[in-house]
Amino acid sequence: MPRPRAFDERQVLERAREQFWATGYAGTRMDDIAQATGLGKGSLYGAFGDKGKLFHRVFGDWCTAVVEVAEGRLAGGPDAEALARLSGYVHLMAENTASDTERRGCLLAKGAAELAQHDPTVAGRSAETMTALLTLLRTEISAAQRHGDIDSAADPERLAALLLTVVRGIEAVGKAGLDPETLRNIADTALAVLPMPEGQKRLATGRSPAREN
């Protein structure tokens, strides 16, 4: 009956995300998005509402993706490899920031910085994302403790919060201008200082540690 849409919604959202990511919410014009997607303004507004709704959609999808990446790296697997999974995740996040030569940073951080204060939707979604990441990290830390790779006297909740803070902090100091090599070192160091069980030797925190994956 009706005329069907001539565009792929996912693709449009992708282009819109690129724009918001590159120039922030206030800094991107709807005309930019129209141009980038090839859509006319009428179609854009007809399909997504207004600028705010479109951003919420993009922001929400991004948050979902952030959690999915973490799930892909962390969730599931034998306890014996839990520490390796944690290490892989933290290093992956550091590498993402280190290789972000355009200094775009993370849309989650950027959006939260710009809008969380005044936009309850953004604030709520970012908070949800944080707690989801916390849960994933805590689960993995508990697994590593069961296998004896992390001191079981430590509170997994607290270590999870610390690792989350380091991951998000790497993003922040990266955007603030620290060089890629330093960012990678931070990931190393954060993993190296995790408390080992009594009597077990801790990983190197010295000047030339072999980077273990």
Added chain:
Amino acid sequence: MPRPRAFDERQVLERAREQFWATGYAGTRMDDIAQATGLGKGSLYGAFGDKGKLFHRVFGDWCTAVVEVAEGRLAGGPDAEALARLSGYVHLMAENTASDTERRGCLLAKGAAELAQHDPTVAGRSAETMTALLTLLRTEISAAQRHGDIDSAADPERLAALLLTVVRGIEAVGKAGLDPETLRNIADTALAVLPMPEGQKRLATGRSPAREN
């Protein structure tokens, strides 16, 4: 000869900072600043140039203040108290974010997130600030190592980068919505995991540690 200014420049900058802090760069209008300071637009532009220059001024002052706070807490003092100074600093930063009920975050992070990508002045100034903080932290960590409060096998440069990341990360996850109590715990945990010298008992990382100042 000329007519003297009828306003206090410092005070005007303070009000302008409040505005930029509250609503970001793109989000604040020059009219807002004119209203907040009581100045007319002519005076504002005559005294500070344009919006960009005014923001650079405010941003620069903020960065200076951030470093000064760190210097006040960290620089100087006996080696025996170096670890306590580090602890005080990290906890102070956590407390700042924890008590920021308006979720304004830090202007340094906010400004860098919004502008660093496209504004070399902001990018440069924030990078300078990071390296200044790194230097302060490294010096203090070395002092604590001399006194035997931190394992001297650890690289002070790396530990400093880790602590800086934690401090900036607390700011980030705070803005993202983690609750104040968690933020305070993160500061505790970050200090607790610092490597102790061989054979010395590490601080508690367990579930109910006494918060030492």
Added chain:
DNA sequence: TCAGTTGTGGAATGGATCGTCCATAACGTA
């Protein structure tokens, strides 16, 4: 007291931007 210089503040300007509107196009169904 007067002249010259700079500060003041609000009106005016010019450009940019969000969102709407509408004539037209494309599709499925009867």
Added chain:
DNA sequence: TACGTTATGGACGATCCATTCCACAACTGA
């Protein structure tokens, strides 16, 4: 094939905002 419904996209209106302009005020040195 004709019709109803939705999509399309570019022009348009209204608003907003940074910056300039200008008439006037305040001050100092001569």
